[in-house]
Amino acid sequence: MTPVLRSDGLTKRYGRRPALTEATLSIPAGRIVGLVGPNGAGKSTLLNLTSGIIAPTAGTIEVLGARPAASATQLAKVAFVAQDTPVYAGLSVADHLRLGARLNPKWDAALARRRVEQVGLDPAQKAGRLSGGQRAQLALTLAAAKRPQLLIFDEPVAALDPLARRAFLQSLMEFVAELEVTVILSSHLLADLERVCDHLVVLAGSRVQLVGDVEDLLDVHKRVIGARGELDALPPGIEVIQADHTTRQSTLVVRDTTGVLAQLVPAADVERIDLEDMVLAYLTRAARVTAGAPIRGYAEQPLEAQR
Numbered sequence: 001m002t003p004v005l006r007s008d009g010l011t012k013r014y015g016r017r018p019a020l021t022e023a024t025l026s027i028p029a030g031r032i033v034g035l036v037g038p039n040g041a042g043k044s045t046l047l048n049l050t051s052g053i054i055a056p057t058a059g060t061i062e063v064l065g066a067r068p069a070a071s072a073t074q075l076a077k078v079a080f081v082a083q084d085t086p087v088y089a090g091l092s093v094a095d096h097l098r099l100g101a102r103l104n105p106k107w108d109a110a111l112a113r114r115r116v117e118q119v120g121l122d123p124a125q126k127a128g129r130l131s132g133g134q135r136a137q138l139a140l141t142l143a144a145a146k147r148p149q150l151l152i153f154d155e156p157v158a159a160l161d162p163l164a165r166r167a168f169l170q171s172l173m174e175f176v177a178e179l180e181v182t183v184i185l186s187s188h189l190l191a192d193l194e195r196v197c198d199h200l201v202v203l204a205g206s207r208v209q210l211v212g213d214v215e216d217l218l219d220v221h222k223r224v225i226g227a228r229g230e231l232d233a234l235p236p237g238i239e240v241i242q243a244d245h246t247t248r249q250s251t252l253v254v255r256d257t258t259g260v261l262a263q264l265v266p267a268a269d270v271e272r273i274d275l276e277d278m279v280l281a282y283l284t285r286a287a288r289v290t291a292g293a294p295i296r297g298y299a300e301q302p303l304e305a306q307r
């Protein structure tokens, strides 16, 4: 099956400042993809490149098998909701639906009306008077009624309170099930992503740090605890992502793609980690590399020295 997004060496620079560097990705269809990274990591840049709002400085990107925004047909396949879920403040909810119908060849008017009713939006209400949560629901409704194959959201829930966030994500999951659409959404809220995403892209310092199906990634990442010095010489195939030490004990987050860890370390000393800990391990490592102190061997990075 054609990947929803395929990029090779995808790079965007503003002057000399890198916003995205050599991103090579292949994102399968039918996933809810979480795009994570700290401020300035390049998330919006990747989403803007995916929707065709900006063009790459170098490298290539294909979305649903074609160049982003290359034609009207291609534009109709992708719905993009930018940061802060922008709407037309002076237009009513009903005006937005009418506009959507005029602008989108595959507009699903029944779906739009049903959603507006379900989430309790007043069709006569001006969009400028909607709460953040209501605005996000309107933007989601407009994007979904376009009947795209790919739905892109840039930090859709950042400004929402926990209840509105939950309602939004619930709606999103319902749409995905109903419309068979691929979703890419960026967020800083790892707990939210853990609930809804089944594929993950971690960006930091303009580079892709980690990518893959969440379950596969969680299967190969482990937390290992051992006496200080005991885990000094791990064989190739086990990559140390993060290492913390006390005087007596070492705690590592490792990536073990070979399964060799189980032969080296007692099962009781190996723990499964959650998505949040896995992502934070990569972000911590990327922050160290940016600060000029790459992890070479974890024993070179005692906790006292890291502080």
Ligand SMILES: Nc1ncnc2c1ncn2[C@@H]1O[C@H](COP(=O)(O)OP(=O)(O)OP(=O)(O)O)[C@@H](O)[C@H]1O
Residues within 6 Å of the ligand: 014, 017, 018, 019, 020, 037, 038, 039, 040, 041, 042, 043, 044, 045, 046
């Ligand atoms: N139009 C622009 N002109 C100049 N620099 C830009 C522009 N857009 C982005 N950048 C720079 O590119 C880098 C990546 O920005 P980007 O907005 O993609 O990050 P982000 O991960 O979405 O951040 P945030 O989480 O804060 O939204 C940053 O250093 C940013 O300052």
